[in-house]
Amino acid sequence: MKLLRLTVNGDPVELGVRDEETLLQVLRERLGLTGTKQGCDLGDCGSCTVLLDGEPVLSCLVLAATVEGRSVETIEGVAGADGLHPVQEAFDEVGAVQCGFCTPGMVLASKALLEKDPRPSRSEIRRALSGNLCRCTGYVKIVDAVERAGKAYPA
Ligand code: FES
């Protein structure tokens, strides 16, 4: 066991982790943040995407012990006191959510993109989300949602 201190959704967290434990396991099993989904557990599907210091990472491939002192944002931290984040609102409004399994990862990857570039082209959106698989939507509505959400950001 190694003592791990990090920030999760703005809150300081301290817990003992095993060398082999992944960030995904810590989030879901130790902290109860089950919004981060476990799909392939192999780095192929993107459903476990979280933001690590603002950058999307596949939490199934990140050893928890390596995130000492860092800041993690999960889907549970995305909505603010005033309600849903613009990316979440846009996904809802355009019908980009079907079963919802891919949605937390999609929303976080989209948020990271829009924070760097609020007016990405459709091909840039597709590229940014290329590691996030969706078996339901055909992706068109997801790209629509990201375009729409970008309009809520200052240009
Ligand atoms: S669960 Fe991490 S990439 Fe699929």
Ligand code: FES
């Ligand atoms: S909405 Fe079902 S996997 Fe994307």
